[in-house]
Amino acid sequence: MTTATPSLAPLPEATAGTSAFAEIGQETLALTRRLFLQLFRRPSTLVAGVLQPLIWLVLFGALFAKAPEGLLPGGGSYGRFLGAGVIVFTAFSAALNAGLPVMFDREFGFLNRLLVAPLRSRSSIVLASVLYITSLSLVQSLAIVATAALLGYGWPGAAGLVLVMITLLLLVFAVTALSLGLAFALPGHIELIAVIFVANLPLLFASTALAPLSFMPAWLGWLAALNPLTFAIEPIRSAYAGTFQLNHIASDVVLKAPYGSLTAVGCLAILAALALGLFLAIRPLLDRKLT
Amino acid sequence: MIELQHLSKRFGTGRKSAPVQALDHFSLAVPAGCLYGLLGPNGAGKTTALRIVATLLAPDAGSVRVAGLDALSNPRGVRRLLGYVAQEVAIDKILTGRELLALQGDLYHLNRSERDSRIAELIALLGMAEWIDRRCGGYSGGMRRRLDLSAGLLHRPQVLVLDEPTVGLDIESRNAIWQVLRQLRDQGTTVLLSSHYLEEVDALANRLAIVEAGRVIAEGTPSELKGALGGDRVTLRVREFSDEAEASRVSTLLEHCEGVRQVVINRAQGHSLNLVVENAAVVDRLRHQLEAAQVPVFALSQSRASLDDVYLQATGRTLMDAELAVAGQRDPKAERKQAMR
Numbered sequence: 119m120t121t122a123t124p125s126l127a128p129l130p131e132a133t134a135g136t137s138a139f140a141e142i143g144q145e146t147l148a149l150t151r152r153l154f155l156q157l158f159r160r161p162s163t164l165v166a167g168v169l170q171p172l173i174w175l176v177l178f179g180a181l182f183a184k185a186p187e188g189l190l191p192g193g194g195s196y197g198r199f200l201g202a203g204v205i206v207f208t209a210f211s212a213a214l215n216a217g218l219p220v221m222f223d224r225e226f227g228f229l230n231r232l233l234v235a236p237l238r239s240r241s242s243i244v245l246a247s248v249l250y251i252t253s254l255s256l257v258q259s260l261a262i263v264a265t266a267a268l269l270g271y272g273w274p275g276a277a278g279l280v281l282v283m284i285t286l287l288l289l290v291f292a293v294t295a296l297s298l299g300l301a302f303a304l305p306g307h308i309e310l311i312a313v314i315f316v317a318n319l320p321l322l323f324a325s326t327a328l329a330p331l332s333f334m335p336a337w338l339g340w341l342a343a344l345n346p347l348t349f350a351i352e353p354i355r356s357a358y359a360g361t362f363q364l365n366h367i368a369s370d371v372v373l374k375a376p377y378g379s380l381t382a383v384g385c386l387a388i389l390a391a392l393a394l395g396l397f398l399a400i401r402p403l404l405d406r407k408l409t
Numbered sequence: 410m411i412e413l414q415h416l417s418k419r420f421g422t423g424r425k426s427a428p429v430q431a432l433d434h435f436s437l438a439v440p441a442g443c444l445y446g447l448l449g450p451n452g453a454g455k456t457t458a459l460r461i462v463a464t465l466l467a468p469d470a471g472s473v474r475v476a477g478l479d480a481l482s483n484p485r486g487v488r489r490l491l492g493y494v495a496q497e498v499a500i501d502k503i504l505t506g507r508e509l510l511a512l513q514g515d516l517y518h519l520n521r522s523e524r525d526s527r528i529a530e531l532i533a534l535l536g537m538a539e540w541i542d543r544r545c546g547g548y549s550g551g552m553r554r555r556l557d558l559s560a561g562l563l564h565r566p567q568v569l570v571l572d573e574p575t576v577g578l579d580i581e582s583r584n585a586i587w588q589v590l591r592q593l594r595d596q597g598t599t600v601l602l603s604s605h606y607l608e609e610v611d612a613l614a615n616r617l618a619i620v621e622a623g624r625v626i627a628e629g630t631p632s633e634l635k636g637a638l639g640g641d642r643v644t645l646r647v648r649e650f651s652d653e654a655e656a657s658r659v660s661t662l663l664e665h666c667e668g669v670r671q672v673v674i675n676r677a678q679g680h681s682l683n684l685v686v687e688n689a690a691v692v693d694r695l696r697h698q699l700e701a702a703q704v705p706v707f708a709l710s711q712s713r714a715s716l717d718d719v720y721l722q723a724t725g726r727t728l729m730d731a732e733l734a735v736a737g738q739r740d741p742k743a744e745r746k747q748a749m750r
Contacts, residue, residue, distance in 0.1 A: 126534075126562075126589075126592050126593050126596045126598070127565070127596040127597055127598075128490075128565050128566060128567040128596075128597055128598045129490075129564070129565035129566075129567070136518060141518050144515050144518055145515060145516055145518075147515070148511075148512050148515030148516060149512075149516075151512075152501065152504065152508075152512055155503065155504060155508065156501070156503050156504075159503045159544075160503065224749050224750055225749055226499060227495065227497055227499030227748065227749075228499045228500075228501060229749075229750050230465055230495065230499060230748070230750065231495075231499050231513075231560075232516065233464075233465055233750060234463050234464065234465060234488060234491075234493045235488060235513070235516035235517055236485045236486075236488035236489040236516075236517060236518070237485075237516060238485075238518075305746070407750055408750070
């Protein structure tokens with residue numbers, strides 16, 4: 119250790135120079151950067167996150183390669199039908215895991231480090247998670263869209279691609295909010311992983327990811343028609359079906375549910391409402407835990 | 410600089426465990442530029458008090474002022490000028506030490522050049538250059554503590570709060586940290602630390618408070634407190650292990666001896682008697698008295714007042730015994746849950 123140096127003297131009263139926006143930006147970016155560093159230094163997570171959906175796409179598509187033509191409503195191969203399901207499910211899974219890093223930070227005391235710091239707004243913590251998961255989902259989705267194209271399952275077109283991205287964004291927001299809420303509500307990472315584990319597959323099967331509504335019995339059809347995943351899948355599927363037209367976005371029916379028909383705009387509106395609702399719902403919980 | 414008034418905090422109003430009153434009308438005043446020690450066994454409430462000062466926790470009742478700011482209504486103002494070094498170092502295994510410090514700098518809104526130059530200063534100061542660019546996961550306990558300390562100092566806080574800063578460290582690391590703390594104090598930082606090591610508090614603190622069961626039971630400078638004992642300390646063991654009756658009898662006998670200020674029975678250590686006497690000459694008088702009364706003497710020793718004696722006089726048992734008594738009652742799992750937000 120060196121002898122006394124000037125660097126140990128405290129600063130006199132801090133000068134408040136920067137704006138709230140700049141401060142929140144600095145905090146959020148730093149926290150987001152940390153999440154990305156965690157991802158890149160654990161390449162297994164990244165690889166698994168990209169490989170799994172691709173394997174699904176290839177295997178499931180191959181499974182039904184010889185299914186009779188016209189089996190699916192609107193014709194087309196099962197691979198093309200499945201593409202939308204895989205895209206949505208991948209984004210959903212990634213977002214559902216958004217709460218895990220937060221849960222670990224809670225458990226191992228890192229969150230306390232954040233709470234002792236003079237954060238301009240503690241929503242930076244939430245914002246960083248959202249930014250990270252959203253970027254990750256978008257990259258994954260682009261990878262799947264590209265692979266689907268390579269496998270001959272179609273290409274949504276430029277307008278369709280925009281629709282895909284917006285739909286995924288809304289779904290990811292909603293599910294991230296849910297996951298963060300769980301991360302703060304549950305007592306430990308074991309409980310959180312258990313909930314994620316149990317929620318994952320049933321939500322997949324009770325949606326139109328793998329099969330259309332017309333294949334399902336009435337009860338399952340109802341469940342699927344109320345499943346948020348379905349509201350994301352159908353607009354994307356319509357983009358892939360080649361029937362998507364931007365100027366018909368509010369009039370073309372994409373989902374024929376037991377309770378009525380929904381257009382792409384209708385589906386997106388539901389997803390937006392869900393995202394907003396979930397963020398508002400978890401707000402009191404976050405305030406309680408983060409204050 | 411730091412004023413705590415009548416803090417109360419209760420834990421465990423939930424289902425499983427019985428409620429614990431961690432703080433009970435806990436009051437403290439730390440003057441600016443002072444290195445202040447909180448001394449007490451584990452479970453005395455020190456960590457709870459420090460976490461309240463660091464604005465991690467809100468008290469059930471009472472007020473907290475740091476540098477004139479009300480920590481309860483303006484926590485962010487307090488956080489800007491306060492650095493907190495927790496008992497358990499919270500690091501991110503995947504980041505390097507430097508990256509952790511950079512993150513810390515951003516959370517405290519330092520601009521980039523400020524942040525980087527400060528990091529370089531602290532690396533040089535705390536001797537971290539060799540390992541700072543390795544991932545935190547591979548750090549030893551001493552390295553983690555140094556990293557944690559530098560994270561707390563990054564923004565040049567006016568107040569530094571440390572919870573058991575040298576627990577589990579080797580002597581060299583401990584002395585190094587002591588050195589830094591002294592230098593901080595000398596250059597104007599107010600340092601508040603908790604410890605269950607007498608030696609640490611004796612060596613470092615300008616003022617100290619003895620904390621037991623959520624209250625401050627003695628407060629002052631080390632010399633004031635030792636002086637208040639009023640003299641030298643004598644320990645008398647009539648037998649190797651005595652009993653209450655005998656101890657009471659001998660105690661009554663000796664109380665009236667000239668020059669004896671106080672007699673306390675140390676029940677945890679074989680009912681030995683701890684006396685405070687005016688000066689060394691009194692010991693001879695004691696010996697005569699005991700001989701005359703035909704009281705056997707197993708051991709009779711004398712020493713100047715120490716912090717251990719201060720603690721003993723204030724609480725009725727030594728610090729070590731207090732720790733042992735508490736050791737069985739604490740539930741580390743429940744405490745971890747409490748620390749979790």
